[in-house]
Amino acid sequence: MSEFYLVRVHVTxxxxxxxxxxEAVKQGLLTLGYQGVKEVRVGKYLEVAxxxxxxxxxxxxxxxxxxxxLANPVLEDFSxxxxxxxxxxxxxxxTSAYSI
Amino acid sequence: MSEFYLVRVHVTxxxxxxxxxxEAVKQGLLTLGYQGVKEVRVGKYLEVAxxxxxxxxxxxxxxxxxxxxLANPVLEDFSxxxxxxxxxxxxxxxTSAYSI
Numbered sequence: 001m002s003e004f005y006l007v008r009v010h011v012t013x014x015x016x017x018x019x020x021x022x023e024a025v026k027q028g029l030l031t032l033g034y035q036g037v038k039e040v041r042v043g044k045y046l047e048v049a050x051x052x053x054x055x056x057x058x059x060x061x062x063x064x065x066x067x068x069x070l071a072n073p074v075l076e077d078f079s080x081x082x083x084x085x086x087x088x089x090x091x092x093x094x095t096s097a098y099s100i
Numbered sequence: 101m102s103e104f105y106l107v108r109v110h111v112t113x114x115x116x117x118x119x120x121x122x123e124a125v126k127q128g129l130l131t132l133g134y135q136g137v138k139e140v141r142v143g144k145y146l147e148v149a150x151x152x153x154x155x156x157x158x159x160x161x162x163x164x165x166x167x168x169x170l171a172n173p174v175l176e177d178f179s180x181x182x183x184x185x186x187x188x189x190x191x192x193x194x195t196s197a198y199s200i
Contacts, residue, residue, distance in 0.1 A: 002136070004138070010145055011145075012145070012147075022146075025146065025169070025170070028169055029148075029165055029169060032165075032168060032169060034150075034161060034165060036102070036150050036151040036152050036158075036161065037148060037149070037150055038104070038149040038150065038151060038187075039147075039148075039149040040146060040147070040148050040149070041146065041147045042144065042145070042146050043144075043145040043146070043147070044142065044143075044144065044145060045110055045111075045112070045142075045143040045144060045145035046122075046125065046140060046141065046142050046143070047112075047139075047140070047141045047143070048129075048137060048139075048140050049137070049138040049139040049140070050134075050136050050137055050138065051136040051138060052136050058136075061134060061136065065129055065132075065134060068132060069125070069128055069129060069132060070125070
């Protein structure tokens with residue numbers, strides 16, 4: 001029997017890789033007067049609702065997804081947090097139907 | 101005396117807001133054969149290194165940054181996690197100089 005999982009994925013630039021988007025955000029914050037800002041790094045955050053036989057298989061699949069599609073392994077690191085999820089009745093077509 | 105903080109910020113679309121980027125990622129994953137994928141939502145993840153007098157002031161500033169620049173309060177939610185950080189000697193110009 002399959003279970004539902006909500007998987008939280010963080011994709012971040014490896015240390016030493018230039019982050020022009022982060023630099024732009026930092027300059028924007030300094031311009032707004034936040035003089036305490038020393039560095040900003042920008043990454044991606046994804047929530048994947050997944051049906052899988054068990055947590056181990058869910059993790060294996062999502063780590064493979066990261067290597068194949070979600071992250072660029074040359075430039076980016078990724079981390080995966082798996083949570084058992086409940087599937088809800090969908091109230092609206094665009095409403096997220098999964099939660100931890 | 102000021103302290104250094106590493107602030108982790110998540111910016112996510114509010115429930116009910118369409119996520120065409122997440123839908124595109126979902127379709128890509130289905131095409132790759134991950135038939136268990138039910139939903140994908142894409143958000144932003146930022147790490148802000150900040151000098152501030154104390155944790156309370158760091159949180160106040162970053163929540164204000166989110167409302168003013170980092171998030172769109174109409175469409176997006178944000179969350180802020182604050183960690184005390186150490187400042188390192190910078191080995192390379194582009195290397196992150198702060199860590200939890």
